[in-house]
Amino acid sequence: MPNLYWKNKDKFEKSKTHETQMSYPFQVLESIKNPTINKFISDIELIQENTASNQIPQFKVNEWDNLLIWGDNSDVINSLIKEFSNKIKIIYIDPPFATGSNFKFKTLIGENDAFEINKAYSDIWKGGIDEYIDFLYERLVIMKELLAEDGSIYVHLDWHVSHYIKLVMDEIFGKENFRNEVIWAYPAASMRTRRFFIRSFDSILFYTKSSEYTFNDDPGIYMEYSDRVKFALKEDDKGMFYYRGGSHNGKKLSQKVYVTNKGIFPRDVWTDIPYIRSNTLEYQGFSTQKPERLLRRIILASSNETDIVADFFCGSGTTLAVAEKLGRRWIGSDMAKHAINISRKRILDIYNSNDIINWEKKYKKNPNPFQILSVNKSIQKGKRKTQFQDIKFEIKILKDNKNVSIELIDYFVPNLDLIEKKLKRKIQSFSDWIDSWTIDFISQNSYFNVMWISYRTPKNRKLDLTSNKYYYEKPDKYLISVKVIDILGNETTQNYEIMID
Numbered sequence: 001m002p003n004l005y006w007k008n009k010d011k012f013e014k015s016k017t018h019e020t021q022m023s024y025p026f027q028v029l030e031s032i033k034n035p036t037i038n039k040f041i042s043d044i045e046l047i048q049e050n051t052a053s054n055q056i057p058q059f060k061v062n063e064w065d066n067l068l069i070w071g072d073n074s075d076v077i078n079s080l081i082k083e084f085s086n087k088i089k090i091i092y093i094d095p096p097f098a099t100g101s102n103f104k105f106k107t108l109i110g111e112n113d114a115f116e117i118n119k120a121y122s123d124i125w126k127g128g129i130d131e132y133i134d135f136l137y138e139r140l141v142i143m144k145e146l147l148a149e150d151g152s153i154y155v156h157l158d159w160h161v162s163h164y165i166k167l168v169m170d171e172i173f174g175k176e177n178f179r180n181e182v183i184w185a186y187p188a189a190s191m192r193t194r195r196f197f198i199r200s201f202d203s204i205l206f207y208t209k210s211s212e213y214t215f216n217d218d219p220g221i222y223m224e225y226s227d228r229v230k231f232a233l234k235e236d237d238k239g240m241f242y243y244r245g246g247s248h249n250g251k252k253l254s255q256k257v258y259v260t261n262k263g264i265f266p267r268d269v270w271t272d273i274p275y276i277r278s279n280t281l282e283y284q285g286f287s288t289q290k291p292e293r294l295l296r297r298i299i300l301a302s303s304n305e306t307d308i309v310a311d312f313f314c315g316s317g318t319t320l321a322v323a324e325k326l327g328r329r330w331i332g333s334d335m336a337k338h339a340i341n342i343s344r345k346r347i348l349d350i351y352n353s354n355d356i357i358n359w360e361k362k363y364k365k366n367p368n369p370f371q372i373l374s375v376n377k378s379i380q381k382g383k384r385k386t387q388f389q390d391i392k393f394e395i396k397i398l399k400d401n402k403n404v405s406i407e408l409i410d411y412f413v414p415n416l417d418l419i420e421k422k423l424k425r426k427i428q429s430f431s432d433w434i435d436s437w438t439i440d441f442i443s444q445n446s447y448f449n450v451m452w453i454s455y456r457t458p459k460n461r462k463l464d465l466t467s468n469k470y471y472y473e474k475p476d477k478y479l480i481s482v483k484v485i486d487i488l489g490n491e492t493t494q495n496y497e498i499m500i501d
């Protein structure tokens with residue numbers, strides 16, 4: 001079988017498993033069980049004031065929290081091997097495509113329409129395609145170890161590198177385990193070129209770990225009939241659908257041709273899923289965000305409820321949100337903090353998103369518990385540093401007997417000179433800096449237990465500056481932790497002691 005050869009390939013010949021790689025402990029940054037959320041509180045039947053510790057929605061598989069992991073996925077997947085080897089049912093990845101550009105995300109500011117465009121991640125490879133292949137090869141080898149024996153992997157790419165990575169996939173997963181190259185064709189964006197045909201599809205390489213793999217003929221994966229067929233469909237008195245047609249020996253017939261009403265079983269060319277538009281509910285302001293309906297087809301086809309679905313380049317969290325709505329367990333990771341922040345808010349706000357089966361309706365369920373972890377490399381390499389070390393905020397503790405609420409009253413960014421003028425001009429009040437803020441009313445100091453949160457989403461920009469009341473049952477001394485995440489992704493946590501008599 002022909003193999004692909006690239007510059008540093010030799011180094012991999014010796015180390016094809018995780019055994020030569022470093023594994024790190026995970027550190028829990030946040031645990032999110034059943035937070036009281038300021039938004040749409042009247043809609044949320046499950047969440048009531050002061051019930052932060054009860055009514056935790058339990059996942060069907062006991063003791064499981066979904067995982068959102070901040071870190072380079074090379075460290076993440078190596079560190080997951082110990083617990084998750086052969087356990088993950090689907091891995092979907094949508095890595096950078098080696099486009100040679102920087103990708104952006106929209107930083108929305110305050111309650112108005114103000115925004116700034118910031119760099120999301122770089123897709124520029126100094127070592128060229130060789131470096132890119134190195135990067136992906138190393139990770140795909142370990143991902144294979146994480147996949148269950150009946151598991152599937154979907155690698156989302158485009159014309160830049162899909163042809164190289166197909167050879168790499170053949171080598172790692174075996175040519176015999178190739179199932180499809182799915183062409184996701186979308187209406188072309190307005191390209192000016194008249195020098196070649198407009199490029200308007202992505203390729204999704206679908207491989208399985210073995211020949212015994214899960215693949216469901218689920219009504220949810222079907223493609224809709226074309227408008228022409230839909231128009232021609234008629235219903236008979238038994239409720240069955242048919243059209244008149246067929247032919248014999250070149251002659252047109254007018255027989256009833258019966259069809260199932262769920263559409264057609266998907267081909268490998270998907271033309272029925274539009275690209276994300278900014279006026280949709282699912283839009284997160286993340287330039288490479290993929291449609292939830294794309295992930296719905298993949299997840300329904302290749303997994304069952306409670307199976308584990310992973311996306312190690314999770315970006316705005318599309319895979320995680322769809323897995324959540326389809327009752328799958330999920331693991332997501334991204335090395336960009338703002339991607340983790342967007343995914344976190346997207347899962348928290350899932351109640352208000354589209355229902356994944358009945359798209360016209362809202363989902364209207366709270367998320368299952370999840371944790372935010374980071375790969376704790378600090379043990380080996382010293383703490384991460386950010387540019388903004390000394391951010392502070394000010395709060396007021398509003399105490400009424402055993403009921404306590406917190407008001408956020410100010411936010412200080414000391415090194416303002418590091419911030420672009422354009423952005424500074426758009427900030428009208430201290431709260432315009434804030435993207436979300438969170439309270440742990442009974443902090444144990446080991447990790448942050450999110451008990452109340454207020455956050456802005458692209459569709460709802462309002463931020464509550466006073467929290468709901470938390471009721472302390474027993475008199476004691478407590479520690480309250482407050483965490484603020486600003487629009488640049490800076491995260492600041494402050495602790496306060498409080499006496500309840």
Ligand SMILES: C[S@@+](CC[C@H](N)C(=O)[O-])C[C@H]1O[C@@H](n2cnc3c(N)ncnc32)[C@H](O)[C@@H]1O
Nearest residue numbers: 072073094288289290313315316318334335336
């Ligand atoms: C194309 S985007 C994914 C978009 C995602 N499918 C969505 O629907 O929003 C690629 C993501 O991979 C992340 N990424 C790139 N290199 C990474 C690495 N080594 N480890 C973890 N994440 C990485 C980027 O930060 C970016 O968020």
